Amino acid sequence: MKLELRGITKRFGALTANDHIDLTIEPGEIHCLLGENGAGKSTLMNVLYGLYKAEEGEILLDDVVQHFAGPGDAMAAGIGMVHQHFMLIPVFTVAENVMLGHEKANAAGVLDLGAAREKVREISERFGFHVDPDALVDDLPVGVQQRVEIIKALSRDAKVLVFDEPTAVLTPQETDELMTIMRQLKAAGTSIVFITHKLREVREVADRITVIRLGKVVGEASPTATNAELASLMVGRAVELTVHKDPATPGADAFVVSNLSVVDPHGQLVVNNVSFDVRAGEILAIAGVQGNGQTELTEAIMGLQQRVRGEITLDGKSIRGLSVKQVLASGIGFVPEDRKEDGLVGEFTIAENLMLDRSDGPPFVKAGTLQLNYLKEFAEQKSKEFDVRSQGITTPVGRLSGGNQQKVVLARELSRDLRLFMAAQPTRGIDVGSIEFVHKRIVATRDSGIPVIVVSTELDEVVALADRIAVMYRGTIVGIVPGDTPRDVLGLMMAGEVPDSVISPPEGAAA
Numbered sequence: 001m002k003l004e005l006r007g008i009t010k011r012f013g014a015l016t017a018n019d020h021i022d023l024t025i026e027p028g029e030i031h032c033l034l035g036e037n038g039a040g041k042s043t044l045m046n047v048l049y050g051l052y053k054a055e056e057g058e059i060l061l062d063d064v065v066q067h068f069a070g071p072g073d074a075m076a077a078g079i080g081m082v083h084q085h086f087m088l089i090p091v092f093t094v095a096e097n098v099m100l101g102h103e104k105a106n107a108a109g110v111l112d113l114g115a116a117r118e119k120v121r122e123i124s125e126r127f128g129f130h131v132d133p134d135a136l137v138d139d140l141p142v143g144v145q146q147r148v149e150i151i152k153a154l155s156r157d158a159k160v161l162v163f164d165e166p167t168a169v170l171t172p173q174e175t176d177e178l179m180t181i182m183r184q185l186k187a188a189g190t191s192i193v194f195i196t197h198k199l200r201e202v203r204e205v206a207d208r209i210t211v212i213r214l215g216k217v218v219g220e221a222s223p224t225a226t227n228a229e230l231a232s233l234m235v236g237r238a239v240e241l242t243v244h245k246d247p248a249t250p251g252a253d254a255f256v257v258s259n260l261s262v263v264d265p266h267g268q269l270v271v272n273n274v275s276f277d278v279r280a281g282e283i284l285a286i287a288g289v290q291g292n293g294q295t296e297l298t299e300a301i302m303g304l305q306q307r308v309r310g311e312i313t314l315d316g317k318s319i320r321g322l323s324v325k326q327v328l329a330s331g332i333g334f335v336p337e338d339r340k341e342d343g344l345v346g347e348f349t350i351a352e353n354l355m356l357d358r359s360d361g362p363p364f365v366k367a368g369t370l371q372l373n374y375l376k377e378f379a380e381q382k383s384k385e386f387d388v389r390s391q392g393i394t395t396p397v398g399r400l401s402g403g404n405q406q407k408v409v410l411a412r413e414l415s416r417d418l419r420l421f422m423a424a425q426p427t428r429g430i431d432v433g434s435i436e437f438v439h440k441r442i443v444a445t446r447d448s449g450i451p452v453i454v455v456s457t458e459l460d461e462v463v464a465l466a467d468r469i470a471v472m473y474r475g476t477i478v479g480i481v482p483g484d485t486p487r488d489v490l491g492l493m494m495a496g497e498v499p500d501s502v503i504s505p506p507e508g509a510a511a
């Protein structure tokens with residue numbers, strides 16, 4: 001089906017998020033939308049899906065003007081959306097989720113779950129999805145849950161599928177599988193709108209690329225364009241895609257984790273006897289496929305896990321057993337991997353989020369009084385420094401684009417009096433220009449003599465930043481290797497294999 005957006009204009013108060021946008025998606029085309037954080041990509045897709053009403057412009061499907069009062073109308077017309085934060089009910093099966101909102105009764109007037117199961121089976125077979133209709137969604141890996149979303153859309157005969165940053169939560173292997181799925185969908189005639197910040201993915205699958213900046217279409221790019229060309233078209237200036245850093249000059253051990261184990265609330269041993277240290281002035285990256293214990297490890301360090309064994313010390317003092325507030329107060333800056341859930345309060349303003357856990361004393365509160373002038377100045381300066389695009393510091397963070405929300409978290413955590421900086425997926429969802437800035441800030445933090453831990457599932461990020469790399473697999477650290485370790489070796493380690501070259505000689509042995 002051919003999709004045409006003509007002159008779409010969407011305003012939020014004084015802000016024009018979409019400014020007369022024209023976009024055509026041909027049948028069976030993968031069309032990438034590229035643009036920096038806050039450019040207006042998600043807004044445009046929400047207009048297409050009937051979630052927002054545009055002030056101007058029209059949507060045409062196969063040359064017929066559409067009027068969508070809500071997502072129900074958009075779905076009925078053949079538009080499907082695969083959300084980044086899945087809209088599935090975890091305690092329902094795949095078939096029940098696919099049926100939800102679209103329930104059909106059989107001849108006896110009973111809900112026809114059998115038909116829903118058959119539909120899942122049929123679509124799953126057609127595209128080689130390997131999804132069991134009777135599996136509980138909660139038990140499925142993220143990549144498979146995403147396929148359930150795709151099945152759900154296809155079961156409603158979606159002819160245009162929108163993927164808004166679908167790979168942000170996927171492992172590299174799941175990402176590759178998604179790229180294959182997109183190509184199959186395209187071959188079957190589905191039109192695809194694909195939003196991503198990862199230029200490699202764009203170049204891999206895009207038939208056409210449209211670039212949006214500040215709410216306007218600024219041009220088309222060819223899928224054969226280089227990363228540097230795509231980046232500069234997006235951001236409007238040249239972007240340094242590689243991190244320049246001098247060799248580390250690590251000091252003494254500052255942060256030490258010894259024999260740490262974590263048992264999660266389900267009784268599973270999720271971190272198994274992990275030991276590592278981070279020296280002042282070095283970046284230790286913790287690499288690994290998502291779900292191998294990294295999340296629980298960072299949570300244990302932050303005082304967010306209940307059942308923890310082992311020791312954690314910062315500058316020689318134990319921080320194990322401290323509350324989150326005490327851990328933060330001991331000088332740890334922490335960027336959690338899920339900004340919406342753990343990093344921000346959506347209803348609070350940018351300024352309030354920037355002082356979130358610091359409301360009980362100076363500099364934000366003195367003699368029980370909030371220092372409004374100080375907060376205003378601080379928030380304005382940080383917004384500028386971290387390039388948080390908004391209508392002002394009193395904007396609730398829930399209204400910011402995803403990338404700009406991430407920048408608020410980073411701005412807050414990098415503004416503490418730091419003795420350790422620990423960032424999980426620091427650049428998830430942020431555009432190339434901002435990644436450049438964040439990476440520079442992380443290196444500068446290291447160079448100021450602070451120990452830094454970067455937890456990342458992105459091998460590019462790990463290799464760009466790390467002085468040493470600890471690879472986690474099934475709750476253990478399978479090895480700690482130098483920052484310049486070849487990617488294929490890291491890839492093997494991420495799958496749990498330890499190449500001979502990595503096994504360190506016994507202590508005292510000649511190198």
Ligand SMILES: Nc1ncnc2c1ncn2[C@@H]1O[C@H](COP(=O)(O)OP(=O)(O)OP(=O)(O)O)[C@@H](O)[C@H]1O
Nearest residue numbers: 012017037038039040041042043399400401402403
């Ligand atoms: N509900 C809303 N109320 C007010 N402003 C909004 C709302 N939703 C989005 N905006 C604003 O519209 C602009 C475009 O945001 P949008 O989410 O479309 O950007 P994006 O291109 O998807 O960015 P990102 O790459 O960071 O996800 C931003 O300035 C954002 O703050």
